[in-house]
Amino acid sequence: MSEEQLFNLKTVVNNLSHRGPDSDGFFYSENVSLGMRRLSINDLTTGSQPLFNEDRTIALVCNGEIYNFIELREKLISLGYSFSSKSDVEVVIYLYEEYGPDCFAQLRGMFAIALYDARRNSVFLVRDRLGEKPLFYSHDHSTLYFSSEFTQLLHIHSTSPRISPSAFNLYLTFQYLPEPFSFVDNISQLPAAHYLEFNCADSTFILQRYWFPEHLSSSEPFSSDYLFDLLKSSCLLMNHADVPVALALSGGVDSSLVAALSADITKDICAFSVGYQGNPSSDERSKAAYLADYLGIPFLPIEISDADVENCFPDLVQAMDLPIADIAALGYYKVSQASRQNGFPVLLSGLGGDEVFWGYQWVKDTLTNATNSSRSKLSRLRSLLTRSKSSTPSFFGQHSFLSSANELSRQIIPAERLSNAPSDFWLVHNSIDTSIPPHLGVFDLLSRTWLRSNCLTLMDRVSMANSVEVRLPLLDNHLVDYMISQRNSGLRDWELPCKSLLLRSLESVLPNEVLSRKKQGFTPPVRRWYKLVINKYSNLLFGGSLQRQGLIDTSIFTPSYFSQLPLDFSYKLLLMEMWSRCHVEKTPIRDFS
Incomplete structure (x- = not known):
């Protein structure tokens, strides 16, 4: 590798120190160089990476956790393998030696893995099933670059990267960029539940x-x-750590069940909960405190003031490797920050329960309609004969706020910049796959878009910005596999009340007061927060980075026009402006005022 490439590697690894503040590690060979930063969770003394097999023909770095490593380790020891550490990650090396790439399906965890096999002269990149951990790559026909963060690859090919207008349109429509789209050319995200094999001899790769x-x-x-x-079982595995474990607790069922099951596992677990200045109706601290007291868990409430919203916004933008205009981001950021400051590098969360157990009524209604339609012989025949768009069940198209955001974005983006993205681009490329059963098609689309591209991406970035590892028991793949297998075999739980099967299983561990609560979600005082941020930073939009990139039509985008936009759309624009300044143009956040 060239001196420039080695310098770039060290720079990227240093830039990722927030993801791994405890140590770094490098591996160099004729064809491959690996670097990583480590957040020490398991095996604090001998678990440094990269890790190697006995003859050092396999080198591996991994971000994340292999939850079933004890079971896999015992299996490999029985096959004659010996280990040099107690690291959860080392099992991947010998599992690969025994089974080759087929081994990745045996991993139970959240992970982004890079494995170099010198005998095969190949590099494998591997991402977990639901995409809890990110993994980006860029291929320039001779070299494969990869990183846990998008922005670390942003300037490899160009000192002045350009944001894709069609990606900008999708972001303004959804508030996030759905996978597999990218904000710039030449950078892709490895799809969840996939591995990439790069052949070092001819610089080709397969997915x-x-x-x-x-x-x-x-x-x-x-x-x-x-x-x-x-x-x-999921909570037991995810409470396993050689460092203190805490949990993010709201008043909802999902975080409550994680708390109830974890309280019996981890003696010194602690609960953090977010509240808001003035105690608005969306403040759930009292509900969370009630459950913590019921379970005998120490409880640490956090209050976000209006000043926090204004002053922390640039830090939040810097933490966002990808722009996501979810106003709840600050709450997640503050919980992770408090967890780290109080000595808890691991934080459990109930994220994922709504997606796995049908917690959204509109998703259930869509699935019911799609299922009834697919069971109609006449509908199936019509679909086969016409292949018409109308045969695809509506998912995002039923939301007027999304179509309105798409229309607004097309007003401000110069028309010539969207010549390759027709008006229904946002809908056509984010629709249900009708080649698989409806429940799988809906779950796949919901997972790829809202769950993965908004929730998991946001949670990973704001937690890792604070050097905290968030674990999600409700996305354990054994749990997900069980629910999918039941549905594949005839279970139609989407026809039942939201999350009723989950609630039924928890009657012995949660009080009825918790089980019977109406769904609220993580809901900060949205309009007030929008106004605080917009009032302080909106001047940056005029003559700013988005205009310099030619993404905004300056002939119509005036202060008067901006003042008439919906608050949520204005917030999306402003966040993207500040993200572009910070990560594309490398403007220090201290200059945001």
Whole structure:
């Protein structure tokens, strides 16, 4: 590798120190160089990376956790392998030696892995099933670059990267950029549940999926007791750490069940909860405090003031490797910050329960309509004969606020910049896959868009910005596999009340007051926060980075026009402006005023 490439590697690794403040590590060979930063969670003394096999023909770095490493380690020891550490990641090396790339399907965890096999002269990049951990790559026909963060690859090919107008349109429509789209050319994100094999000899690569939910099935009927056992198993595995573990607790069912099951596992677990200045109706601290007291868990409330919203916004933008205009981001950021400051590098969260157990009524209604339509012989025949767009069940198209945002974005983006993205671009490329059963198609689309591109991406970036690892028991792949296998075998739980199967399994551990609460979600005082941020920073939009990139039509985008835009749309524009200044143009955040 050239001196410039080695310098770039060290620079990127240093820039990722927030993701791993405890140590760094490098590996160099004729064809491959690896670097990583480590956040020490398991095996604090001998778990440094990169890790190697005995003859050092395999080198590996990993971001994340392999939750079933003890089980895999015992299996590999019985096959004659010996280990040099107690690291959860070392099992991947010997699992690969034994099974080759087929081993990745045996991993239970959240992970982004890079593995170099010198004998095969190949590099493997691997991402977990639901995309909890990010992994970006760029290929320039001779070299493969990869990183846990998009912005670390942003300036590899150009000192002046250009934001894609069609990606900008999608972002303004959704408030996030749905995978697999990218804000710039030449940088892609490895799809969840896939591995990439790069051949160092000819600089080619292939992508291969390793998880096939459509193949899952069950010969046993659904069991609430078995679901409860899976929930306990997931919480048990995710409470395993050689450092203190805390949890983010709201008043909702999902975080409450994680708290209830974890309280029996981890003796010194602590709960953090976010509240807001003035105690608005959306403040759930009192509900969270009630459950913490019920479970006997120490409780640390956090209050976000209006001054926090204004002053922390530039820090939040800097933490966002990808722009996501979810106003709840500051709450997640503050919880992670408090967790780290109080000595808890691991934070458990109930994120994912709504997606796995049908917690959104509109998603259930869509699935019911899609299922009834797919079961109609006439509908199937019409679809086969016409292949018309109308045969695809509506998902995002039923939301007028999304179509309105798409129209607004097309007013401010110069028309010639969207010549390759027709007006329905946002909808056509984010629709249900009708080649698989409706419940899989809906889950796949919901996972790829809202769950992965908004929630998981946001949670990973704001937590890792504070050097905190967030673990999500409700996205454990054994739990997800069980629910999918039941649905593949005939369970139609979307026709039941929201999350009813999950609630039924928790009757023995949660008080009825918690189980019967209406869904609220993480809901800060949205309009007030929008106004605080917009009033302080909106001047940056005029003559700013987005205009310099030619993404905004200056003939119509005036202060008067901006003042008439919906608050949420204005917030999306402003966040993107500041993100572009910070990450594309490298403007220090101290200059945001």
